[in-house]
Each structure stands twice: as C-alpha cells, then as structure tokens.
Amino acid sequence: MANYEFKLPDIGEGIAEGEIVSWKVAVGQEVKELDDFVEVMTDKATVTITVPHDGVIKELLYSEGSVVPVHDVIAVIEVAGGEETAEPAKSAGGTGKAAATVTAASRAPAAVQTASVAAPSTRAQPGRVLASPATRRRAREAGVALQSVPGTGKSGLVTNEDLENFLADGAASVVTPPILPPVSIAAPGKVSVAATGELEERIPFRGVRKKIAEAMSRSKFTATHFSVVEDLDVTELVRIRRSAKQQYAEQGINVTYMPFIMKAVVAGLRAYPWLNAALDESTQEVVLRKYYHLGIAADTDNGLIVPVIKDVDKKSIIAIASELGELAHRTREGKVQPDELKGSTFTISNAGNIGGLFATPIINFPEVAILGVHKIQKTPRVIDDEIVIRDVMYLSVSIDHRIVDGADGCRFLELIKKNLEEPSRLLLEI
Numbered sequence: 001m002a003n004y005e006f007k008l009p010d011i012g013e014g015i016a017e018g019e020i021v022s023w024k025v026a027v028g029q030e031v032k033e034l035d036d037f038v039e040v041m042t043d044k045a046t047v048t049i050t051v052p053h054d055g056v057i058k059e060l061l062y063s064e065g066s067v068v069p070v071h072d073v074i075a076v077i078e079v080a081g082g083e084e085t086a087e088p089a090k091s092a093g094g095t096g097k098a099a100a101t102v103t104a105a106s107r108a109p110a111a112v113q114t115a116s117v118a119a120p121s122t123r124a125q126p127g128r129v130l131a132s133p134a135t136r137r138r139a140r141e142a143g144v145a146l147q148s149v150p151g152t153g154k155s156g157l158v159t160n161e162d163l164e165n166f167l168a169d170g171a172a173s174v175v176t177p178p179i180l181p182p183v184s185i186a187a188p189g190k191v192s193v194a195a196t197g198e199l200e201e202r203i204p205f206r207g208v209r210k211k212i213a214e215a216m217s218r219s220k221f222t223a224t225h226f227s228v229v230e231d232l233d234v235t236e237l238v239r240i241r242r243s244a245k246q247q248y249a250e251q252g253i254n255v256t257y258m259p260f261i262m263k264a265v266v267a268g269l270r271a272y273p274w275l276n277a278a279l280d281e282s283t284q285e286v287v288l289r290k291y292y293h294l295g296i297a298a299d300t301d302n303g304l305i306v307p308v309i310k311d312v313d314k315k316s317i318i319a320i321a322s323e324l325g326e327l328a329h330r331t332r333e334g335k336v337q338p339d340e341l342k343g344s345t346f347t348i349s350n351a352g353n354i355g356g357l358f359a360t361p362i363i364n365f366p367e368v369a370i371l372g373v374h375k376i377q378k379t380p381r382v383i384d385d386e387i388v389i390r391d392v393m394y395l396s397v398s399i400d401h402r403i404v405d406g407a408d409g410c411r412f413l414e415l416i417k418k419n420l421e422e423p424s425r426l427l428l429e430i
Contacts, residue, residue, distance in 0.1 A: 002081040004053055005073045008040065018042045019067045019206065020074070029057045031077070038074065046334070055079035067206070135160050135301065140201075142167055153334075159301045212304055219365035223400035227360035230413050231394050234376060237423045238391045248318060258296065258350065259320040261373060263426045264419040266292045266313045269346060272412045274404050275369040276345050286403060295344030295364060296324070298331055299354070306364060307331050308344045317426065348373060358394035368403045371416075372396035 008018055024036040031037070035051040059076040062068050135158055139146050142163075149166045151158035205213075237260060244255040269276040269292060278287045292313045295306040307327050312320060330336050347364040352375040361372045372395065379392035395416060399409040419425050 001078050003058060004055065004077040004079045006037075006052065006075040006077060007071050008068050008074050009049065010070050015042045015070060017067055017069050020062050020064050021046060022064055023060055024048070025051070025057050025060075027057050027060055031055060031057060047338075051077070053077060053079045065204070135163055138163055153301065157301065209303065215365065216362055219363050223363050223365055223368070224402050225360070225363065225398050226401040226404075226406050226409060227396055227398045228406070228410050228413050229358050229360075229394055229396040230417050231392055232417050233381060233390050233421055234393055235391045237420050238376065240423050244318075248321070253318060253322045254325045255318070255321045256324070257352075257376070258324060258348070258373075259317045260420065260423060260426060261348065261371075261416075262294050262309065262312050262320055263317055264416045265294065265346065265348065265371060267419055267426070268412045268415045270313075271415055272404075272408050274408060275399065275412050277368050277403060278345070278366045279368065279400070279403055289345045291345065293343050293345045295347040295367075296328075297347060297349040297361075297364075298328065300332060305331055305336070305341065306344065306347060307336055307340050308342065310343065346370070352376065352393070358396050360396055360398055363398055363400055368400040369409070369412075370398050372398070 018040040019042075021039040021041050023038055025031055025038075031051045031054065033051055033054050037049050037051045039046060039048050055077040057075065058078045060074070061076070062074050068074055135146075138160065139149070144163065144166065146158055146163075149158050149162055152162055153159045237257070241255060241257055241260065248255050273288050273290075274286070276289050276292065278289065279285075280287055291311065293308050293310045294312050295308045298305045298307060309315075309320060309323055309327065315323070327336065327340065344364065344367065346367055347370045349359075349361040349370060350373040351359060352373050356374065358374045359372050361370045363370045374394040374396070376391050376393040378389050380387050381390040381392065382388075383390075395413060397409055397413045399406070
C-alpha cells in the first residue's frame with residue numbers, strides 16, 4: 001500500500017486559494033475513482049472535485065471552512081501500490097483523473113486557516129446554516145430561525161425558495177421573533193442589556209460577500225465614476241419582442257428584451273470604442289478591444305454572478321436569446337463553467353424585474369463602463385400635443401471618467417436609445 005497526497009488543484013486561471021466548503025468523504029472510508037471527494041469554493045466558482053484513485057481515506061488535513069493555497073496537500077489516500085506519491089490533482093479541464101464540476105458561482109475568501117478535521121455533514125459546519133445574505137435578511141424579518149428551514153441547495157444551502165415555501169406552509173407561526181430584553185440603567189450614561197436572547201448573528205465575512213466587497217471597493221476607489229440616465233419610449237420594441245416571443249416559444253427559445261439591448265449596446269460600442277476599452281495600469285496603456293464579450297450581471301442565491309456571452313456582434317438576436325436562456329438556466333442551477341464567468345469587455349446590469357426607477361451601477365473593473373437596465377412601465381407621454389400611453393423605461397450608464405469623456409458617454413447612451421426606440425435598425429446587425 002502507498003499514500004497518495006491529494007493536492008488542491010489549480011481550478012482556474014489566476015486562482016491562488018480555495019475554501020473547503022464540504023467534504024464528501026470521511027477518514028477510514030473506502031472510495032472509488034470519480035466518487036465525489038470535496039467541494040471547494042474559489043473566486044471564480046464552487047466546484048466538486050472527484051476522487052483520483054481507488055483507496056481508503058487516511059487523512060483529511062483541513063476542516064470545512066478552511067482556506068487553502070492551491071497545490072497544498074489537503075488529504076491523504078491509501079492506495080494500492082509501492083511508493084508514496086504526491087501528485088497535484090487536476091480539474092475537469094486538465095489531464096489528470098480528478099474531475100471538477102462547477103456547482104455554483106462564488107467568490108474567494110480571506111487568509112489561510114488550519115484547523116482540526118470536521119466530520120462530513122450536509123452543512124459546512126455543525127450548527128452553521130448556509131444561506132445568502134438576502135435569505136438571512138428575509139428570515140430575520142419574518143422571525144424565522146434558518147436552522148429550522150430544510151435546505152435543498154448544494155451542501156444544505158437554504159435558498160430563497162426554501163424559505164418562502166417554509167413560510168407558505170405556515171411554519172413561521174411557531175417561531176417567535178426575538179423580543180427586546182429589558183434595559184436597566186446602571187449609571188448615568190451607561191446602559192446594560194439583560195442577556196435573555198440572541199439579538200445579533202455573526203457571519204464570517206468571506207466567500208461571495210467578501211469577493212464582491214473587494215471588487216466593488218477596487219472599482220469605486222480606482223475608476224472615477226460618472227453616470228448618465230435616459231428615458232426611452234420602447235413601445236415598438238415591446239410589440240416586436242411580444243411577436244418574437246410567441247413565434248419562437250415552440251422552439252423552446254424564450255425571447256426576452258436582453259438580446260435586443262445587447263445588440264444595441266454592440267452598435268454603441270462600435271461607434272464609441274473607448275467604452276469597450278480597459279486600462280492596463282502596469283504599462284499605462286489603454287487597450288481598445290475589438291471584440292464584444294458582454295457580461296450579464298445576475299442576482300442568484302449564491303451572490304452576484306456575471307456570466308459572459310461572447311462575440312455578441314457575430315450572433316443574431318435569436319441566437320443570443322437561445323444562448324442567454326441556456327446560460328441563465330445553468331447559472332441558476334449552479335452549473336456554469338469557470339471560463340463562462342470571465343473575459344467580458346462590457347457589462348449589463350438588469351434590475352428591471354426587481355424594482356426601482358433607475359440606478360447608477362458600479363463599473364465591473366477593469367472595464368470602463370456599465371449599463372443599467374430598468375423596468376418598463378406604462379407612462380403618459382405627449383405626442384403631437386396629445387397625451388398617450390406609451391411603454392417607457394430608463395437606461396443608465398456609468399463610465400470611468402479617467403478613460404471616457406462624459407460627452408461620449410452621453411452620445412453612447414443616445415445611440416442605444418435610438419436603436420431601441422426604432423428596433424428595426426437592429427436588423428442591420430448580424
């Protein structure tokens with residue numbers, strides 16, 4: 001028998017570390033090649049790595065929740081053979097036997113921790129509930145202890161749907177919201193609170209939330225943001241989209257407004273190429289990209305994810321609709337691939353189905369601009385001195401004022417407006 005040292009694989013380009021989300025095996029367990037082994041979260045995605053060899057688990061060197069550098073040994077497997085081996089495990093895209101399947105987009109955590117090994121479980125740690133910040137907030141507002149909500153997500157993740165189903169079943173009625181304990185005045189200026197219940201919950205600031213915070217801070221404190229907002233009369237676009245939606249429904253293609261918006265954006269980027277640029281600060285060069293890879297910011301149970309539709313300029317509106325629908329489905333299911341989350345040259349943030357009149361989104365650095373898409377609503381407009389009901393929406397663009405002049409940002413938005421108000425112009429695009 002020999003010991004095989006399983007090293008944390010290099011899951012994606014530029015990944016330096018990963019967080020052990022959950023072990024799928026236990027010490028002493030007999031395993032087969034390609035059995036689920038360990039779930040690891042990086043700054044690109046959460047992946048499930050499989051067992052590289054038949055054998056018996058001898059050691060698990062990190063506990064769930066630990067952050068481990070790439071190529072560190074995380075487990076030892078006793079395998080049949082002679083000498084000890086210490087091969088780095090490979091991801092799905094590599095040449096080795098260990099495979100990785102993306103299960104949910106995520107973001108990378110903080111410093112390395114080493115701790116005693118925890119036994120495998122459906123949660124990341126005993127007593128710790130996996131849930132997004134939005135789900136936790138909703139639970140607090142409803143007075144529900146998340147520990148009582150069955151989680152159907154990966155590793156026992158409690159999703160928004162799990163919580164809403166729990167509330168709909170009336171289970172929330174048995175959960176009493178925390179009551180503010182009595183306050184006694186000990187001395188002037190001093191207040192003591194009786195410890196009759198937990199009024200605070202401490203959640204490790206890592207994973208999705210930490211990576212988003214790092215990205216937002218870097219963008220906000222590096223790029224000099226300038227925003228412009230415009231309203232559009234998209235009555236004709238609504239009509240054309242409704243017709244296309246009905247026409248292609250039988251083919252299983254859901255035609256949304258986004259493919260039209262994406263083609264309008266490409267037309268704008270062609271006319272104003274500096275909005276499709278990036279600043280290489282190491283060489284002090286502006287890189288004008290002559291390809292059009294559009295990131296579509298998506299709100300999911302696992303945080304903000306930006307899957308990328310590549311070469312939008314070379315695709316028809318229907319082709320984009322088909323690809324977008326398929327990619328959106330895999331993103332929600334947590335099956336998006338790491339290479340589908342990188343390489344964007346311009347990002348679109350769509351909050352139209354959530355609410356709000358308009359917003360000024362933060363640039364997806366190192367890009368130099370981002371478009372905010374907002375809800376379409378019936379609005380009275382004056383046309384030929386008459387008040388009529390039209391379909392109106394707001395678009396907003398934030399630009400890096402270091403690279404793009406405000407005037408060009410305005411012209412870019414005006415061109416998008418013209419193309420969406422007269423969608424027949426988009427037929428000139430491929």
